[in-house]
Amino acid sequence: MNAMSKNWVAVGSLADIPARGARCVKNGETTIAIFRTADDRVFALEDKCPHKNGPLSQGIVHDGCVTCPLHNWVISLETGQAQGADEGETRAFPIRLDGDTVLLGL
Amino acid sequence: MSAKQKLVVIGNGMAPGRMLEHLFELDADAYDVTIFNAEPRVNYNRLMLSPVLSGEKAYGDIITHDDDWYATHGVTLHKSARIAGIDRTAKTVTSENGITAAYDKLVVATGSNPFIIPLPGHDLEGVLTYRDLDDVEKMIEVAGSKGAAVVIGGGLLGLEAAAGLKAQGMDVTVLHLMDTLMERQLDPAAGYLLERAFEDLGIKVMTGSNTKQILGHDGQVVGVELEDGTRLDACMVVMAVGIRPSAELAKEAGLAVNRGIVVSDHMVTNDADVFALGECVEHRGMCYGLVAPLYDMAKVIAAQLTGDTSASYEGSVTATKLKVTGIDLYSAGDFAEAEDREEIVLRDATAGIYKRLVLKDDKIIGAVLYGETADGPWFFDLLKKGTDVSEMRDTLIFGQAYQGGAPLDPMAAVAALPDDAEICGCNGVCKGAITGAITEKGLTGLDDVRAHTKASASCGTCTGLVEQLLSFTLGDAYDPAAVTPMCGCTDLGHSDVRRLIKAKGLETIPEVMQELEWKTSCGCAKCRPALNYYLVCDWPDEYADDYQSRFINERVHANIQKDGTYSVVPRMWGGMTSSSELRAIADVVDKFEIPAVKVTGGQRIDMLGIKKEDLPAVWADLGEAGFVSGQAYAKGLRTVKTCVGTNWCRFGTQDSTGLGIKLEKFMWGSWTPAKLKMAVSGCPRNCAEATCKDIGVICVDSGFEIHFAGAAGLDIKGTEVLGHVKTEDEVMEYVVALAQMYREQGHYLERIYKWAKRIGIEEIQRQIMDDAAARKAYYDRFVFSQKFAQVDPWDERVSGKDKHEFNPIATLNLEAAE
Numbered sequence: 001m002n003a004m005s006k007n008w009v010a011v012g013s014l015a016d017i018p019a020r021g022a023r024c025v026k027n028g029e030t031t032i033a034i035f036r037t038a039d040d041r042v043f044a045l046e047d048k049c050p051h052k053n054g055p056l057s058q059g060i061v062h063d064g065c066v067t068c069p070l071h072n073w074v075i076s077l078e079t080g081q082a083q084g085a086d087e088g089e090t091r092a093f094p095i096r097l098d099g100d101t102v103l104l105g106l
Numbered sequence: 107m108s109a110k111q112k113l114v115v116i117g118n119g120m121a122p123g124r125m126l127e128h129l130f131e132l133d134a135d136a137y138d139v140t141i142f143n144a145e146p147r148v149n150y151n152r153l154m155l156s157p158v159l160s161g162e163k164a165y166g167d168i169i170t171h172d173d174d175w176y177a178t179h180g181v182t183l184h185k186s187a188r189i190a191g192i193d194r195t196a197k198t199v200t201s202e203n204g205i206t207a208a209y210d211k212l213v214v215a216t217g218s219n220p221f222i223i224p225l226p227g228h229d230l231e232g233v234l235t236y237r238d239l240d241d242v243e244k245m246i247e248v249a250g251s252k253g254a255a256v257v258i259g260g261g262l263l264g265l266e267a268a269a270g271l272k273a274q275g276m277d278v279t280v281l282h283l284m285d286t287l288m289e290r291q292l293d294p295a296a297g298y299l300l301e302r303a304f305e306d307l308g309i310k311v312m313t314g315s316n317t318k319q320i321l322g323h324d325g326q327v328v329g330v331e332l333e334d335g336t337r338l339d340a341c342m343v344v345m346a347v348g349i350r351p352s353a354e355l356a357k358e359a360g361l362a363v364n365r366g367i368v369v370s371d372h373m374v375t376n377d378a379d380v381f382a383l384g385e386c387v388e389h390r391g392m393c394y395g396l397v398a399p400l401y402d403m404a405k406v407i408a409a410q411l412t413g414d415t416s417a418s419y420e421g422s423v424t425a426t427k428l429k430v431t432g433i434d435l436y437s438a439g440d441f442a443e444a445e446d447r448e449e450i451v452l453r454d455a456t457a458g459i460y461k462r463l464v465l466k467d468d469k470i471i472g473a474v475l476y477g478e479t480a481d482g483p484w485f486f487d488l489l490k491k492g493t494d495v496s497e498m499r500d501t502l503i504f505g506q507a508y509q510g511g512a513p514l515d516p517m518a519a520v521a522a523l524p525d526d527a528e529i530c531g532c533n534g535v536c537k538g539a540i541t542g543a544i545t546e547k548g549l550t551g552l553d554d555v556r557a558h559t560k561a562s563a564s565c566g567t568c569t570g571l572v573e574q575l576l577s578f579t580l581g582d583a584y585d586p587a588a589v590t591p592m593c594g595c596t597d598l599g600h601s602d603v604r605r606l607i608k609a610k611g612l613e614t615i616p617e618v619m620q621e622l623e624w625k626t627s628c629g630c631a632k633c634r635p636a637l638n639y640y641l642v643c644d645w646p647d648e649y650a651d652d653y654q655s656r657f658i659n660e661r662v663h664a665n666i667q668k669d670g671t672y673s674v675v676p677r678m679w680g681g682m683t684s685s686s687e688l689r690a691i692a693d694v695v696d697k698f699e700i701p702a703v704k705v706t707g708g709q710r711i712d713m714l715g716i717k718k719e720d721l722p723a724v725w726a727d728l729g730e731a732g733f734v735s736g737q738a739y740a741k742g743l744r745t746v747k748t749c750v751g752t753n754w755c756r757f758g759t760q761d762s763t764g765l766g767i768k769l770e771k772f773m774w775g776s777w778t779p780a781k782l783k784m785a786v787s788g789c790p791r792n793c794a795e796a797t798c799k800d801i802g803v804i805c806v807d808s809g810f811e812i813h814f815a816g817a818a819g820l821d822i823k824g825t826e827v828l829g830h831v832k833t834e835d836e837v838m839e840y841v842v843a844l845a846q847m848y849r850e851q852g853h854y855l856e857r858i859y860k861w862a863k864r865i866g867i868e869e870i871q872r873q874i875m876d877d878a879a880a881r882k883a884y885y886d887r888f889v890f891s892q893k894f895a896q897v898d899p900w901d902e903r904v905s906g907k908d909k910h911e912f913n914p915i916a917t918l919n920l921e922a923a924e
Contacts (some may be wrong), residue, residue, distance in 0.1 A: 011916040015458070017910075017915065020628065028918070034915060052402075054670065055670040059657075060624070060635070060654070060657070060658075063628045069657065070666070072631060074631070106918075
């Protein structure tokens with residue numbers, strides 16, 4: 001896969017997402033969490049913790065990570081990898097900003 | 107058994123405190139001890155007055171000997187009892203308030219008095235000295251008005267006072283008669299660096315300035331006029347120009363006095379039964395104002411008192427450290443220039459480092475370190491021992507790590523120290539004593555070492571070294587983190603963070619992180635919710651609650667379940683409900699196809715399995731039926747469980763249901779460190795199970811028994827009794843005050859029983875039951891805070907707040923998917 005074959009879908013504007021927070025995109029059966037960090041970077045992860053499928057979009061966003069609300073696993077927003085001693089990975093989606101518009105690569 | 111000898115001590119400063127500790131160690135039963143203290147309190151660490159002034163510590167943190175200590179050791183302590191006279195013939199002392207005590211041995215430890223320059227205006231209101239806690243309290247009181255302060259005297263005390271007043275938010279000017287600051291301890295170069303550092307702190311320094319008079323208006327200080335005519339405005343003038351041994355009492359009693367009370371090397375005055383100790387003493391022509399020599403004297407007197415007549419004090423070489431946050435300064439010995447002396451100087455202007463060693467006959471006789479003081483104790487050790495440094499002369503100034511080849515890491519440097527190297531200068535504790543205590547007594551942390559050896563227990567500047575020794579002695583078994591830090595983002599514990607938020611007036615999360623030097627840019631899921639709570643609690647009217655720093659349950663006002671759905675619990679005041687409420691719940695359950703309904707342990711109804719998107723609509727329907735959020739998700743007031751009391755029960759003694767509802771209606775919406783569950787039982791049969799709650803009330807015929815600190819979760823624990831009150835109004839006041847005390851002091855996620863264990867049940871009883879003023883103040887602060895807290899979060903969200911929380915940002919069609 002490369003960026004050229006991506007279908008970039010506009011899902012909303014940056015202002016729709018609270019800083020240090022997240023919003024969800026429903027894509028059929030899949031829910032994708034769109035995160036916005038304190039410094040206005042955006043990330044997209046499947047809304048499922050690798051541990052027990054907790055909704056990551058509901059967690060606390062800090063630096064480049066989110067802490068899952070169910071059992072406090074810390075997941076990297078960039079890679080979807082569990083941090084620290086925990087092992088697991090959630091799917092990360094390509095995402096970019098075009099001006100204020102959030103584009104999700106599907 | 108012969109009667110014990112009587113020992114009377116005049117003065118209750120740090121030196122006599124230490125002397126008694128040594129005495130009890132040597133022979134706990136040798137004397138009946140009586141202490142007369144002119145101050146109205148127990149013994150505290152005077153070295154720590156500066157952190158108290160700057161707000162970094164509280165009085166409670168600096169107590170060295172509390173009431174318990176005196177009781178345990180059978181010491182009679184007379185507080186606020188200044189001695190009026192010593193009768194050496196009758197061998198008695200008498201206090202101004204008429205207490206007379208007979209002695210076999212007497213220790214005079216009257217300390218010193220701050221010197222007040224007899225300038226015109228020195229007796230105006232607002233002219234203060236800097237000597238004891240009363241002075242500090244007065245300063246903090248005046249500092250509250252945030253005006254300008256002038257400190258006269260640029261020595262150790264004056265500078266610490268200036269930094270403290272600046273931290274309290276005042277505009278501070280330091281006036282110093284000499285051309286450079288701290289000229290007795292520093293050479294001019296270091297004095298200059300220090301002056302610059304103070305100016306960087308925003309403190310104005312005027313050296314070479316002679317004060318002509320203190321200006322007043324209506325008996326109150328308004329400013330200072332200098333000899334050159336300059337006028338400075340000030341609502342406070344602090345005189346910190348030096349101390350004088352306080353020897354009048356001894357002089358009147360006919361003891362030999364020059365500048366101070368003259369003692370021999372055995373610390374005995376010209377009366378064989380009278381010792382003198384501390385800052386009031388003159389020994390070999392020297393008077394001391396630093397703590398280390400005083401502790402040496404204390405040791406000698408304790409030995410003398412227990413029969414070791416050979417114990418003697420031979421004078422001290424002293425080292426000084428300035429205790430101002432952000433400024434590292436260390437000086438020791440003599441550094442005047444002279445023909446037979448050489449010096450080694452290292453300057454690094456960029457790093458702000460200046461080091462100077464003065465050598466005579468290949469031995470260090472003086473050291474000044476500025477900006478980088480870690481090697482201070484090592485230089486001081488070489489100085490005291492008179493070590494010949496000719497072999498390491500070329501690298502000496504770079505410090506211990508550079509001796510003998512490649513630089514060592516700090517741990518190796520500590521390992522390389524000899525056993526008799528002094529680690530803690532205040533308390534004269536050497537390395538061997540610390541490592542020995544760690545090994546023999548199985549010590550595992552800093553607090554243990556402080557308790558057993560006193561190392562780093564006074565000014566605390568050698569804390570780093572002591573920690574390295576712990577680490578060096580215990581290896582991986584030493585876990586400094588086991589003691590406190592809030593989380594990986596900071597080294598500070600919860601108590602420190604809470605105290606500093608108040609002391610420094612920090613009002614937002616970014617401000618806390620900046621000022622307290624957080625190690626991460628944006629905190630983590632542990633510290634952010636804690637900080638958010640502390641700020642909500644401390645600044646209820648000004649702080650804007652940061653929802654992104656709240657756990658999801660508190661952000662969406664429902665409880666997240668394992669499948670990502672939510673449960674919703676409306677309030678049922680005191681566990682009472684009605685047919686219309688139950689009907690409304692039944693309708694909501696049907697309408698939203700809620701899969702499970704359960705009666706909770708807190709006497710209300712839980713609807714489980716609600717989709718997040720449905721929450722606002724569920725709340726809207728519940729709201730129409732009169733329900734508000736039950737806050738079943740909150741670190742805050744949850745339920746007040748009740749029994750039916752006198753309304754129905756044949757055993758009921760009071761209206762427990764009514765009281766429970768009253769409490770719940772008064773306290774709902776308040777955030778607390780951890781969840782707060784309450785109950786009111788109508789009689790001691792206790793059907794509401796009040797004796798395992800965070801706060802419980804048991805109604806009895808004569809009134810109400812207030813309980814708290816129970817637990818029935820991970821731990822099981824019956825409550826403690828706070829006390830008995832007669833009326834419902836009193837219950838409200840006492841319970842609310844208790845909750846507020848817990849709100850202000852608890853660590854985030856610390857349940858009330860753990861907080862109570864940490865603070866002590868007696869202390870809580872003292873403040874809530876016995877101190878009406880404190881109780882009222884807690885109550886008032888709770889009431890004030892409720893003005894901002896009692897907003898139904900469900901209603902707010904039904905009205906549109908935080909809409910984004912509940913809906914997806916976008917729903918894509920399936921074709922776009924793959």
